[in-house]
Amino acid sequence: MSYLSAPLPWLTAAANLLTRQKQISKKKIGLFVLPRTLSFTKEGKRFIAILFVIGIAAINTGNNLLYLIVAMMLSIIVISGILSESTLRGVEVCRILPRHIFAGTPVIVKWNISNKKRIFPSFSLVIDEALPNKLTAESGYILKLPARTTLAQIRPYIFHKRGLYKLEGFKTKTSFPFGFFLKGRRLDMPEDALVYPNIRPTKQIAAVKFSKSGELPEKIKGYGTHLYSLRDYTLMDDARVIHWKSTAKTTKLMAKEFEQEGNKKVKIIFYNTLTESTSLPANKEETISGLKDEFEEKVEEAASLANYFITSGFEVGFKSLTTELPCRSGKEQLYRILRELALIEPAAGSKNMPLTVVVSK
Amino acid sequence: MRFSAYFILISYLMAGTGLVAVSLTNIISPVFLIATGILISLSFFLSILGKPINIQRLVWNSLAIIILAAGLIDYLLISLSLIDASVRFLTILMVAKLFDLKTNRDYATLYLLTFFQLLAASASTVNLSFLFALALYILTGIWALTIFNLKRDWEEKSVAHNEIAKNILDPYFFIVTAGLAALSLIITLSLFFVIPRMGVGFFPKQTADTIKISGFSEKIDIGDLGPIKLDPSIVMRVELSGYKTPATSRLYFRGISFDTYNGAQWQQTIKELVALHKNSKGIWNLKSEIQNSNSEIIIQTILLEPIETNVIFAASTGIGVSGNFQNIAADKMGSFYLPAPFYSRIEYTAYSLLPAHPKPILPEQSYYKEVPLQYLHIPSGLDRVSVLVKGITSGKKTPLDKAISIEEYLKKNYRYTLSPGIPDRSIRKQEGKNPVEDFIFYTKAGYCEQYATTMAIMLRTIGIPSRIVTGFLPGEWNKFGNYFIIRNRDAHSWVEAYMPGAGWTTFDPTPSADTVGAMPAATTAIGLYIDTLKWKWNRYIVNYSFQDQMNLAKTVEGKGRSMLSKLRGSFNTKTVASKWKDMLLLITAVVIAAIILITIRSLVLRAKGKTRWPNTPLFYKDMLVLLAKKGKTKKTGETALEFADSVAIEGVKAATDIYYNIRFGGHKPTDEEKAQISAYLISIRKTLP
Known part of the structure; x- marks a missing residue:
């Protein structure tokens, strides 16, 4: 739990500021607030x-x-x-x-x-x-x-x-x-x-993330839902696997082969921390503003990755310093992750854990 | 109707109202008015037909500068009156603007111009018609401004015009507008009376035409009053305080008196004026008259039209005057004078002594020394008159008896006519040496001046001091407003003779107009009603003063106090009926006070953005419905706890505890409690049959 301790007071201030801005509290209406406003x-x-x-x-x-x-x-x-x-x-x-x-x-x-x-x-x-x-x-x-x-x-x-x-x-x-x-x-x-969070186009980001964290999961033939390849139809095949479009093109019966589902699993790890990895400008306000922007960028990046992998048929899990969601596929999982990311706040971290988003198998 | 036509119509109605307002001022001539009307109509039809004259901005600005220059020339060289020049300037500018109505700003300018026209009218007229112009302006103004504002809003928000036509152009909208105009007029009049007056401001500018009048200057020729006896112009209206009927019909509204007669003309030779002092009640009074008087005092509120004299009138023997005056003077004959003739309607209060019946007293030796010799002066050549008078008064011992016998003689033996002698001059063989002799012995017909002069001279021939007085008879009684309408034709002349022990006593030898058939036709009921409106308008609006406001405040305060004291003393009253009545009053007052308190409380709570307690939780309501279905209904006035006890079901009690915590303890139910509540509801459903 060492990352929970604040290394610098201004980091705590930044975190508080970000937290406060997310929770827009209802303004209290007191006795002195008139029920009507009037202007000329x-x-x-x-x-x-x-x-x-x-x-x-x-x-x-x-x-x-x-x-x-x-x-x-x-x-x-x-x-x-x-x-x-x-x-x-x-x-x-x-x-x-x-x-x-x-x-x-x-x-x-x-x-x-x-x-x-x-x-x-x-x-x-x-x-x-x-x-x-x-x-x-x-x-x-x-x-x-x-x-x-x-x-x-x-x-x-x-x-x-x-x-x-x-x-x-x-x-x-x-x-x-x-x-x-x-x-x-x-x-x-x-x-x-x-x-x-806002979702941006992510194909390139995803490729970079994988290159850093390891290889892309190999596509193996199996009984999933995503198309793996096409081949000639055999009598052993179920009639439901016939790919009618290719059959029409080639004038011979073609069958669909599917990817193995279980193999398409990724976990998005979001180190939602604020550490010295960020360069420190002289001005404190600028520092806080810079941190805020960087944090938001990372949140959007995580959301975009989640969206990309879910729409690509992956089972996607999510982990941050404060929460973890197991790998699941489908839109509901995407919204679960997005809900977490919508509310995620910076947590105090250490030198070993800079603010970053990692995709792992 | 198309929306654009509708909008143009109401804008022109407003312009027309502005024109009506300025037409009340008598500043713009009928020709100017007709020309303006024609131009407005032309502009209206062009606008309605969608063929407006396109005036370039430069041309319009040049035209505006020319109009302004014309207005300045009017003010500096022609009319020399800012109001007059402004009225013409505004009217011309408005007409020009009507030909250049393109943008919303143009319409706003038009409305502003019409408002200034109304303003100019308010400064130039006091006519009752102004009230109608104001009411019309409120109606058209509210209507036009509302539509204008909606138009501007929807143009900003790009609302389709067909939607506007569908929503706004219905009779309902006009009815509501008319209702609002009526409400606005009521509020206007209510506010008018409560807006604090500062008690400053002397006479406003001349606001009515001066009425030509004669008989109220230092000299009066016999026959001066004749022409005005046919003039129906209203000179004044008089309300008698405390009189709801014309009970005191033989009042004489005294103006000015004359002491010296030279055979053809009466003159004022005793014309020393004394400035009167205002007492603590604001009354300029003739102290001596008040001190010597034991007679009844009659208070008159007089609304006097502008006339060509500085004399102000009071009934019979005036003893004081109050009003918005800088100072008042009086002469030794009991007449009141302003410093100068006035050029607007004035309202004042006159205090007079009602004439007492004098007793016949024989004169003492010093009787003649009490009055100046002018009152006994007679011109030469009246020997025949002296002989006649001695004959009339033979056997009469006291001056009063002698005066009455002369008065009666003239009333009985002479004919009332407004054209004495003239028609008969051609057939008459003889004429008198002077007008008095001519009247007595030859024409034997005349009107008040002849009668009064003759009697005054006759009295002087037998040594009784006398003078003639000019003023007005009470005129016509307006039963709707309970006041006298006094017209020029009610101008009158009568005699005052000095009686031993009684002082100056009024005698009127002229036969009354009704007995001689010279009474003009009475005003119709509608005429009287309209005149009442004019009277009220002048009395309560045009001449409403700081003093009136004070009186109003005192009246309200007095009424309030009397109500309170009545309420306090309600239990001391004797009759049961009045006790109940007062009790009812008390209850009503308490109920009203409670309603006010509750309203204030709810407003405060609303301002806080919450009611005192949060709403009843839904589960409790569900539980009550459930129990009600099972025959356990919560009674009105029963607390939740009492109800739970009465039901005697464990689940209900437990749920009620949670309900109390949530509603009055600000507690938020935990998931566990929510689950418990669900369980309680299920158990209640199962427990009860």
Whole structure:
């Protein structure tokens, strides 16, 4: 367990920082957080400025009709408040996330937007996901949402980084009715989204990894599922092995031979450690940033390798300093590995174990 | 309807409202107004047909500069009035803008221009029509701004236009808009009364045409009042405090009095003015009158139109005036004066003594020394009149009896007409030496001036000091608003004679108009109702003041206190019915307070983003449903623990413990506990039949 001890304090700091950023905690909503946000639009600022000027003129002249206009402008503010509140109230948004999300890859998310009010429709509603810095999600806009109806909208999301996203909810806002004020309301819709690391093309990486760790596993004829070779059909063969395409080409019956399944096994070993293997820049922040980038690169590399081998029909296992998954084949295994990689954090290591990804038999 | 046509229509409606607003000001001439209307219509049809005139930006900017220059010339050289020049400038600019409506910014500019037009109207008129223009502006404004804002939003978000038409252009949207406009108007009026007034600001700019009037200057020719007796223009409206019916119909709204008659003209020779002092209640009062008075005081709220005099009116014997004035002066004959004629409607409160019935008293030796000699001066050539007066008053001992006998004589023997003598001049063979003699002996017909002059002179011939007074009769009683409408035609002249022991006493020798059939037709009910609206508009909106606001606050405070004290004393009241009534009030108050508290609490909890406790765990709900199916229903008001005890099943008790821990202890169930809960539910299902 020696690798668990931190060799340098700043490594611990980097690890903490990375850890904290992966867990995006729900912001606590306290007593002093208003249930609505309100800001002035450009027109709203002008409106208020005119209101002040007329108010001063009314006081100076004592002209009651100017007071009447001031009162009218104030009533417009009141009406605006009532209508914008009516628009925001009773609106609920429910999101349906796809099963698998990859960092940096656009995904389609469905929003079900409902107006639970009995009578009043909602107008000109802008809806945003309430986590703008960590993901890119297009705003939704609804011109009119009649009472007691639900509309579905498809919005593309891009999660920029892997990890567990604690989605908080939505921000709804409207400038209805007059465009003087932008009133917002927060809709709580907490949901966890696990984002897998990005997967890159990996053929070359895989070849390099194998050259370092040993030879590629030999293909041996057997009873697997992947094609090994074609040969002439014999009467001893099962009719199901006939390769009809080749038969058509050669005008004689050809049979398929399969690879031996058990032989296609690899294990991806991820030394998720931060050690002196990384050169140390003078600036601490740059150091942390550099480490972070390097770590993320390795995570993506591991994910890409896992994807490559799984899609190539291998049984793939995964091992890191903190977890181990036995070798299995199929998409489910890939997702198991990706889940681990989505949440993997740097662990403190030693000189003997630099940050690296190794593929072994 | 296409959306673009709909949007153009409402934008032009708003422009039309702006034009209506400025048309109330009387600043723009009818020709200008018609020309503007034609141009707006032309622009509207071009826009609707989709054939707008394409004005290059450079041309438009040049045009705007030319309009601005014209506005400046108007202000500096022609009208010399910023408001007048602004109204014309804004109207021309608006019309020009209507021909250049392309972008959203153009529409926003148009709306802003219409708003400034409304603003200009507010500074130039006090007409009741302004309220209707304001209401119309609120309706069109809310409608246009809402559609404009939606249009801008959907253009930003690239929403298809057919979707807009489908969603917005329905009658429901307009009905809601109209409802909102009504709500906005109510809020506007409510806010108007509560916006703090600073008590500053003197007379606003001239906001109404000055009414031509005569008889209220230093001199009055006999016949001056004649022409205005046919004029129905309203001069003032008078509300009597505490009077809901015209009970005091023989009131005389006194303006100015004249002491010297030269045979053809009355003059004011006693014209020394005294500046009055304001007392602690804000009343400029004639102290001597108040001190000497034991009569009833009548308070009048008077809304006076701008007239060509600085005299202000008060009923009968005015003893004080209050209002938004810098200072007030009074002459020795009891008339009140402003420093200068006023050019806008003014509202003030006058305090007067109701005339008491004088007692006939024989004069003492010093009687004549109490009054200036001007009140006894008579022109020469009235010998025949003196002889007649002695005949009329023979047998009458006191000055009062003599005055009454003259008054009666004139009322009975002379005819009321607004064209005295003139039609008969061609057939008349003789004329008097002076107007008085002519009236008494030849024409024998006239109106108030002839009657009053004749009586005043007749009184003087027998040594009774007298003067004539010009002012107004109460006019028409408006039963809807409970006030008098006083018109120019109600101008009147009467006599004041100095009576021993009673002072100056009013006599009116003119036969009343109704008895002589000279009463004009009464205003229709609709006319009276409209006038009531005008009265209320002027009384409560145009002339609403800091003092009114104070009074309103005091009234509200007083009502609140009386309600509270009524509530406090509810248990001391004698009748059972009122006790119940008060009890009901108390319960209602408690319920309202509870609702307010609960609402505040739920708002606070919502702000916290959570309810007080987390929601009931699903397994507990399932368990309750399961038990209910088996006939064990949890009663309302029963706690979970009590229910578990009553059911007496081990699994229920254990599950209830976990439920308490989760819901109120913030505990998160472990996998083991989850498994236990499942087991409990299965066992409950099996245990119960």
